[in-house]
Amino acid sequence: MTDLSTSYLGLALRNPLVASASPLSQGVDRVRALADAGVGAVVMYSLFEEEVHRDQLHDLMVTETHENAFGEAQSYFPSTAAQGGSGPESGGADRYLRLLEQAAVSVDVPVIASLNGSTPGGWVGFARSMQDAGAAAVELNVYFVPGDPHTSGRDVEDRHVEILQQVKAAVTVPVAVKLSPHFSSMGEMAMRLDRAGADGLVLFNRFLQPDVDPEQLVVTTSTGLSAPAEARLPRTWIAILHGHVTASLAATTGVDQAEDVAAYLLAGADVVMTASALLRHGLGHAAVLLDGLDEWMRRKGFGTLDELRGRLAVPVGVDHDAYERAGYVAALQQLRRTYGDPLGARS
Template sequence: MDLTTDYLGLRLRNPLVASASPLSQSVAGVQRLADAGIGAVVLPSLFEEQLRREADRDARLAEAGTDSFAESLSYLPPTADVEAGSSQYLSLLSRAVAAVDVPVIASLNGVTAAGWADHATAMQDAGAAAIELNIYYLPGDPEVSGREVEQRHLDILARVKSVVSVPVAVKLSPYFSSTGAVARRLAESGADGLVLFNRFMQPDIDPERLAVTSGVQLSSRAEARMPRSWIALLRERVTASLAATTGVEDAGDVAAYLLAGADVVMTASALLRHGPQHTGVLLAGLTDWMNRKGFTSVDQARGLLSVPCTSDGSAYERAGYLAAIQQATIRYGS
């Protein structure tokens, strides 16, 4: 059975990729994922806010002068290990690359184009097989137009692509007025891959505590429908690699994403729930499914149920909507 696949021009031993999570925030964690059989690993993101904090700290230290260096450190707020700066991140990256024989992908998370180039170059120099741009931006200002939001993504991509030679993927949110158009513009502007989709961790309100709360909820299988639909629509319409993420729990979810047209299937929630060893369960289940369906390679299954480029994508989505309404009427109608 041939599970090998291509993603971002990289040859992977299988289409299963560990997306950024606490499992990959240490060399030991990356090793456990690789030993479990994962095809590639995405490190947790280096955040723009961390880089700003680091730059502000350096500026304050420079202003204080060398004589007060030690004392000035006490004026800075403590920083948790998970918020370590770029030097710690690059150390993790280089050590992880040396420790495993699968591609290690670095991740940058931010919302502006400023300051990304140097850090992307440093990631490449540290051995990153590729860079994932996790552009986590949900505009809260009603004066910001959709065109401005789209241009921000293009500017960040252009800035990073101008200084690195390794592949660059963009992790998108689904919240655009025309997601397909944004995807095509990014691919035409040099994005080697698109990761669909980012999950926004919006705050919520606790009515008992009268407080705003925040937290992370692991994804559910139901959330896979949106990225799967867009991957099926984009498969024959963009040149960039397509990575699926969100809603992966078992091998059936992996197979469904491949049939839609995903080059790789990323997962974090399933591995956090069940541990890195769940990788083997997913791969064994995928192999069993391929045997039952008569596929001898992942390539034979990939995109089998994608939307042909000659079809009307809008009509495809509309037909799915109408079919769902009809089924709901039959099932729940009086």
């Protein structure tokens, strides 16, 4: 009998499969269904910085409109989002808090709130409201795509660190940072966030990539479900970072079958997140992934996750640049053996 229990962000999980932020958590019944499907934790769908700002602006406008009324009239002010109001004036932020509070007491697995933004500011304080509503942790999704070509790489990195520090100052629960792979030195960025107090790193976020429709002459925007081939990049970086950061490492992107879960764990992931597989195959696929992982572990002789986690990570103490270069050269040599050397054919 294998033991699938693990730890993530200091939280005890019954298994390493985590439902990542997606429409699957937009309702208490949906969160309960995810927990019943067997996942070890649920990350709520993301609350966006813009929603928090919009609710804060609405509350301010309502308050200022009536600020000169006599004192007894204060009772007709609608409750603000931060106060947990539930009236008809409640906005998206308030609805998020109510759902989070109900979900946290409805399931026996950790419920992690997701906060999505791109600028430092007062919105990050909303993480405290998430904590107060029962979030076991906060996943900070810094979705910042610098469209200004004059923005330096260091400015982008500094913004991530500043937002993390502001959120950490607002809460006592663990905070994970969901990262994109688009940094000039991914490893150094991860270690900066680790030193700044990140309790976990989630690798990687998938940015929206607009496209061009040459027939309609328009720019299209859409996003699709991830595919297993996309797992190579996050798996590479998890293998590099394993043993070099104290933060937990969460894998996301490209999880479809049990073999994908096992590969991420071998690279060094503490947990493996998925949304695409559950959207594509249904919630029952969580049991398929977990049963498949259990069968694979028994077949390979592993009794616990600690016995296999990081077995194929980049060894600590090696020259990382030389290690990656050697892998690159080996891959090219494999290509030549498979497809031949077109240059050699001409000589």
